[in-house]
Amino acid sequence: MKRTLLFTLALFLVYQSLNAQTAPPSDIGTIQQNFKKLNVLGSVLYIAAHPDDENTRLLAYLAQEKHYRTGYLSLTRGDGGQNLIGNEQSELLGLIRTQELLAARRVDGAEQFFSRATDFGFSKNPEETLKFWDKDKILGDMVWVIRQFRPDVMICRFPTTGEGGHGNHTASAILAQEAFSAAADPKRYPEQLKNGVTPWQAKRLLWNTFNFGNTNTTSEDQFKLNVGGYNPILGESYGEIAAESRSNHKTQGFGSARQRGDAFEYFKTILGDAPKTDLMDGVTTTWARIPGGAPIGEELAAIRKSFNDDTPEASVPALVKLLDKVDMDFVNDKTMQTVRLKAGAVEEYTYWHKQKAKELKELIAACAGLWFESYAVEPSYAVGDSIRIRTQMMVRSDVAIKFSGYYYLDFSDADAIGGISMGGINRDATPIEKNTLKTVDNIIKAKGITQPYWLKQSHSIGSYNIDYLDNGLAEQKSLPENFPITANFAFTILDKTINLSRPVQFKYVDPARGEIYQPLEITPPVTATIAEKAYVYNSSVPQVVQVKLKSYTNASGNVSIKPIAGWKITGKADFAGKKKGDEWTANFTIAPTDNKSNTADLDVVVTANGKSFSQGLLSIKYNHIPAITIFPPAQAKLVNIDLKTAGKRIGYIAGAGDLIPDALREVGYQVHPLTEGEIINGDLSVYDAIVIGVRAYNVNQRLAYEQPKLMEYVKNGGNLVVQYNNNNGLVTKALGPYPFQVVNQRVTTEDSPVTILDKDSPVLNYPNKITLEDFKGWIQERSVYMVSNIDPQYKTPLQMGDPGEAQSNGSLIVADYGAGRFVYTSLVFFRELPAGVPGAYRLFVNLLSKPPKKEGVGYFK
Incomplete structure (x- = not known):
């Protein structure tokens, strides 16, 4: 029994410290706000589908004005969205958007929670969403959060009737309604009740109605709140706080203007008692x-x-x-x-x-005036090595405070209470002198690798694979991050022992940015990062696969590639005497053993100091969020494609970030990023094709001025390929030589049938013959933001549509213009090429390859 109680206490301490800053603010404004919060016992949980779905103004009002414990449950981490600031996609984008949500919550004062659902891409209806997510799983996650958080009021962003547009949005509302009752029923998900939660019935479930775009779901007979007030302690209105919070969603381009003055939020009661005068009617707060x-x-x-x-x-x-x-x-x-x-x-x-x-x-x-923290003196440590932790504390008042002891908690590889590392118990309690920095250094052992808990196992399209009772850490599964290593302090203040905790981070000084805190990294002894995600072959010519190795400890061993049927692998690399921080490369030669089209997974194995690891290293760094370091599987894809290419030199105009330039280099193209000076003043005729990246006409204001030169390039014989753009915020509507309109129309099912309308079209014949086989194996979706109102000068060789919907020819349009060719495509090549989809490579290469003219017969037929 004692063992169980100790474990519960330890888990509680870690959970409570997870979202704490290393040293939380202690200014008078914060103290005044905390006084108010301490006297309020009420809670509100806001529910939606994605990062950026939340109403940041309402969250700020609830947390900072009403002082309720306020949470946002985002069912997904936004993995399927777009990225306007970099080229990260899928899980990597989800990592960034998770941190963007945490940055937003640090501004508006709410807490953040997740389910295991993935954002698998745009969904047109909730039935598809719930099928991919596995409804029962995600409903269980929501019930778990409700039972833990115990909200008095639940609020969903979207209705069940579809006005939210996205199928994920509608599904989040459907699940919220069911979870409202299921959380109170001990017969629903009874296994949760063995892990420290009890059934909970919220007072009411409301829908926060909205008025944006062409959709207005508000009405004056709905309950409403004025959330536009001004907080003199914070020196901001809730509209100003909301804008700062929302502007953290930088990958989605959600920089927001600060709003001031009255602003009303409207609510429709879905379940429970309707509020009459106050959101918390009937609840003692x-x-x-x-x-x-x-x-x-x-x-x-x-x-x-x-x-x-x-x-x-x-x-x-x-x-x-x-x-x-x-x-x-x-x-x-x-x-x-x-x-x-x-x-x-x-x-x-x-x-x-x-x-x-x-x-x-x-x-x-x-x-x-008590300040204290613990930080690691180095940014990373290998599993099994010793972490040097520096603990510092100071009292900046005349209050008599004694330091009584401390210990560390690390549940990264815990079993029962194995996560406790005793740091030291000071039975005599040492007084802390005023304005004198007290420093204590300690050593603890590095346990589990700091891999995000939802990425530890492979997962399905619809949900992450999270062990519900992962080493007893059930609480972790709805949280935004792993439990950190936590320093727990005991102080004696006026004869009262007070326990406080802080997460252990790495602290350093950047010459430009000053003192910086970053998450502490626990790593494999040696990481093996493969230089490319995919190696594409269109012949039996061998390619060199470079493996970049980095040691995080003193290590000796070897690196090898597992044998792969149908492929010849040459090379094995031994290493010895490597020290922490050493980096080197190992090169392997790989070639297909036959001419058959096939794909295979390449796995690198590192044996270091007698133990085998197979993990790479990937770092993501943006100034608006903490650095992200993960250790993905040391894998790449080998793709042998029946691929013919024509031309070599490609000019590329970057858009919102994609990996297509690297994919084109993989099959032998010379890709040159074009600058504005080169576009305006250079000789563009040297390029066999110019490609414009995804959403370039949304994010590159200069394209409006460069457009005439690009049209001139086409007219003079060039080949211009423009990838998809959002229909909102185009810098020019004249994207091509003849009119067409970008619209918000998508084909979201990746295996939706495709019809070839023009089998003789050059883009389907040169240099590769494109058939329906080339549309097999696509991932996530087929086409986004297609085009309509297409001028007759354009040819439309393809037609597609989701099951049960009208077919569209707006995924690919081609027109001759002068001596050249213009192509606009909304096909999602930016997803397919990095994934090594053979048919997508063959079709994209055709778009780059303008057939030579034949005397008297025009283009190739």
């Missing part, structure tokens, strides 16, 4: 909701009333006494014994005790 808790609220109000901004430490004695009352042991307390027979009373007390005791302890530390 004061300390009176806890049996015997009313005096705590009264005492807290008195302490706040006497609080002096000039001497916050003067409030510490009263706050410490208040903590004694909040911190009472409910097992022995007579009041709790009395109410134990009341259903839910103990659970209610326990839940709010955890929340408010932590808030009160942090408030005491802030008022007392």
Whole structure:
């Protein structure tokens, strides 16, 4: 029993510290806000499908004005979205958008949660979404979050009737309605009740109606709130805070203007009692909701009333006494014994005790001027090595504080309480001198690799594969990040022992940006990163596969590639005496053993110090989020394609970020990124084709001025290939030599039937003969933002559409213009080529290859 209680305590400490900054703000404004929050016992959970779906103004209002515990449950991490600031896609984009959500929450004050659902791409209906997600799984995840978070009010962003457009949006509302009741039913997902949660019934479920685009779902007979107020403590209105929060969604191009003045949010009641005068009608949000808790609220109000901004430490004695009352042991307390027979009373007390005791302890530390942190002295450590952790603390007031002890928690590879590393217990409690930095260094062992928990296993199209009871860490599965290594401190303040925790991060000084905190990395001993994601062959000529190795410890061993049927692999590399930080490369020669088209997975294995690993290294760095480091499988794809190419030199105008230039280099093209000077003043005729990247006409303002030169290039005999653009925010509507219109029409099913309308079209014949076989094996979708109102000068060789919908010829249009050719395509080559889809390669190469003219007969037939 004692072992179980200790584990529960440890898990609670880690969970509570997860979203904490290394040293949380302790300015007077923050202290005043925390005083207000401490006296509010209410919670609201907002639910939608993706990062950026949330209403940041409403979240800011609920968290910073009403001081409710406010959470946002995003069912997905946004893996299927677009990326306007880089070329990361799929899981990598999901990692970035997760951090963008956390950056947004640090601004608006809400908390962040997820389910295991993936954003598999645009979905036209909820039935498709729920099938891909596996409805029961995702519903269970939502029930888990509700039972943990215990919201008094639930709010969904979208309705069940489809006005949200995206099938994921509608599905999130359908699931929210079912989860509202399922969370209260002990017969639904009973396995969760063995992991520290109890059934919970929220008071009401509301739909936050909206008015954007051409859709207005608000009406004056709906319940409404004015969320446009100004917070003088923060010095901002909630519209200003919301804009700052939303602008963190940089990958989606959601930079927002600050809004000021009255702003109303409207709500329609879906389930439960309808609110009449207040969102929390019928819910007690004061300390009176806890049996015997009313005096705590009264005492807290008195302490706040006497609080002096000039001497916050003067409030510490009263706050410490208040903590004694909040911190009472409910097992022995007579009041709790009395109410134990009341259903839910103990659970209610326990839940709010955890929340408010932590808030009160942090408030005491802030008022007392207590600052402390723990950080690693190096950015990364290999599994099994020793981590040197530096702990520093200081008291910046006259309050007498003693340092009583500390320990570290690391659940990265925990079994039972194996995650506890005792750092030191100071039984005599050492006084901390005022304004004197106290430093303690310690060593703990690096355990599990810091791989995001949802990426530890391969996953399906619709959901991540997360072990529900992953080493007992059930709480982790709905959180945005792994549990960090956590430093837990014990301080004695006015004879009261107070436990506080901080995540252990790496701290360094950047010459341009100053002091920076980044997540601590626990790594494999040696990583093996394959230079390319896919190696594409169109002959039996061998290619060199370069493996980039990096050692994170002193290591000796070897690196090899697993044998692959149908492929000849030459090379094996031994290494010895490598030291931490060493980097080197190993080269292997690989060639297909026959001329048959096939694909295969390439796996690299590193044996270091007697143990085998097969993980690469990938780092993502943007200034608006912490650095992201993951260790993906050391794998690549080998693709042998029956591929003919024509021409060599390709000019490329970058768009919103894609990997097509690298994919073209893989099959022998020379790809040159074009600058504005080269477009305006250079000789473009040297390029066999010029390709314009995805959404370039949305993000590159200069293209409006470069467009005449590009049309001149076509007219003089060039071949211009333009990839898809969003229909909103085009820098020019004249994308081609003749009119057409970009529209929000998609073919989202990757295996939707394709009809060849013009089998003699040059783009389907030269240099590769394109058949329906070439449209097999595509991933995620076929076409996005297709075109309509197409001028007759364009040829439309393909037709496609999702099952049950009208067919469209707007995925690929081709026109002769002067002596050249213009191509516009909304086919998702930016996804297919990096994935090594053979047919997509063959068709894209055809788009790059303008057939030579034959005397008297025009283009190749």
